[in-house]
Amino acid sequence: MDYSKLITRNMPATVTTPEGAAADTDYVFSVTYTDPDTMPTAGIAEAVRIAMATEGQDLSRYPPPQGHPGLREYIADNLRSNRGANVPVDRIFLSAGAGGAIDTILEAFIDAGDTVLVEDFSYLGTLGMFMRRRANVVHVPTDDNGMDTDALEATIRDLARRGIQPKMIYTISVYQNPMGMTLSAERRNHMVEISQKYGVPIFENESYADFRIDGDPLPPAMTGIDDQGSVIYTSAYTKLLGCGLRLGYGVVPEALLETMRAFRFGTSPSHLAAQAVYGFLRDHSDSHMEAVSESLKSKRDAMLAALGEHFPPSCEWTSPKGGMIIWGRLPEGTDTWATLDAAVEAGVKYNPGPVFRADRTGRNYIRLTYSYHNPDEIRDGIGVLANVFERAGTFSDA
Numbered sequence: 486m487d488y489s490k491l492i493t494r495n496m497p498a499t500v501t502t503p504e505g506a507a508a509d510t511d512y513v514f515s516v517t518y519t520d521p522d523t524m525p526t527a528g529i530a531e532a533v534r535i536a537m538a539t540e541g542q543d544l545s546r547y548p549p550p551q552g553h554p555g556l557r558e559y560i561a562d563n564l565r566s567n568r569g570a571n572v573p574v575d576r577i578f579l580s581a582g583a584g585g586a587i588d589t590i591l592e593a594f595i596d597a598g599d600t601v602l603v604e605d606f607s608y609l610g611t612l613g614m615f616m617r618r619r620a621n622v623v624h625v626p627t628d629d630n631g632m633d634t635d636a637l638e639a640t641i642r643d644l645a646r647r648g649i650q651p652k653m654i655y656t657i658s659v660y661q662n663p664m665g666m667t668l669s670a671e672r673r674n675h676m677v678e679i680s681q682k683y684g685v686p687i688f689e690n691e692s693y694a695d696f697r698i699d700g701d702p703l704p705p706a707m708t709g710i711d712d713q714g715s716v717i718y719t720s721a722y723t724k725l726l727g728c729g730l731r732l733g734y735g736v737v738p739e740a741l742l743e744t745m746r747a748f749r750f751g752t753s754p755s756h757l758a759a760q761a762v763y764g765f766l767r768d769h770s771d772s773h774m775e776a777v778s779e780s781l782k783s784k785r786d787a788m789l790a791a792l793g794e795h796f797p798p799s800c801e802w803t804s805p806k807g808g809m810i811i812w813g814r815l816p817e818g819t820d821t822w823a824t825l826d827a828a829v830e831a832g833v834k835y836n837p838g839p840v841f842r843a844d845r846t847g848r849n850y851i852r853l854t855y856s857y858h859n860p861d862e863i864r865d866g867i868g869v870l871a872n873v874f875e876r877a878g879t880f881s882d883a
């Protein structure tokens with residue numbers, strides 16, 4: 486069969502990624518997996534058993550387009566009590582992970598050539614979705630308090646002068662991926678103000694809001710600050726309860742509901758997964774989050790200690806207050822993209838900085854994740870990684 490004339494003429498743009506990213510390695514510091522040491526397998530098994538006994542018959546039908554009503558109620562309660570956002574249940578839709586909600590929102594917004602604004606470095610999954618759709622991704626300067634909102638406003642004004650109206654401000658406002666910081670309260674207010682003033686919606690991704698380890702409590706979500714329907718929101722239970730459960734959600738402003746209905750709210754996740762997640766969270770949410778936080782703390786501390794021990798002071802590391810990512814800056818001239826092959830060969834993988842930028846710059850940056858391995862493995866794996874960079878000559882000036 487010759488498929489060349491049959492397949493769509495709208496193939497996605499090619500997005501280059503380093504080959505080693507897909508390799509199997511002993512040490513995986515490249516994915517924000519659910520912490521396997523706190524995976525609540527027994528609790529989820531029990532939640533499934535109860536769900537089958539009480540609402541198992543529901544699986545004979547297709548789920549409602551926006552997903553399990555009980556879980557959506559739970560999400561609305563959680564957003565109210567933990568994120569300061571009063572969101573009616575009918576604006577929430579369940580999705581196949583946060584990634585599913587993001588893909589559906591971008592489907593509704595992004596045409597080739599559209600401009601979007603993101604942090605200095607941004608989550609590679611969403612970046613890939615923008616790039617495959619041929620969007621023009623503009624990175625906005627970002628510091629320890631998150632996206633610099635003065636620079637954001639200046640960028641929007643500059644684009645306007647050139648007749649360009651961005652489609653959205655995409656931000657990972659909590660324990661940012663990959664840079665680790667949280668957008669400050671002051672900047673949240675400013676970003677909402679800018680969004681309303683220039684008519685550019687904010688797409689707020691709070692995938693890591695359940696992963697506070699220490700430090701200050703999180704400022705409220707922008708979807709709660711905004712009063713003009715300017716914020717679209719997404720988060721997920723993937724990182725908390727199992728990436729394989731594929732359970733996330735999106736929240737859209739009232740004015741977008743008709744549009745999202747036309748897109749059928751994307752592909753709904755498994756209703757069985759939604760029943761299980763709902764049952765589990767209803768009974769165990771607080772204790773589970775505490776256990777995860779404690780486990781991640783020991784893993785984060787083990788990784789920071791190992792980095793301090795094995796890497797020279799010329800390498801700088803963030804000290805995240807939550808989430809599962811450490812962001813590093815290695816000496817100028819280091820090429821983390823090129824070194825990945827040698828790292829994979831040695832049995833360890835990470836994410837090179839350029840995968841978080843549309844222009845693939847930032848070669849001396851590196852992202853390490855600490856959720857997957859136990860502290861002993863983390864110590865060993867970081868030792869292996871340091872040897873790789875040592876051999877690559879990264880530390881020669883240290």
Ligand SMILES: Cc1ncc(COP(=O)(O)O)c(C=O)c1O
Nearest residue numbers: 517582583584608662692721723
């Ligand atoms: C910021 C952010 N958003 C979305 C996702 C996608 O997660 P999932 O679709 O598994 O919920 C990730 C995964 O790493 C992420 O870091």
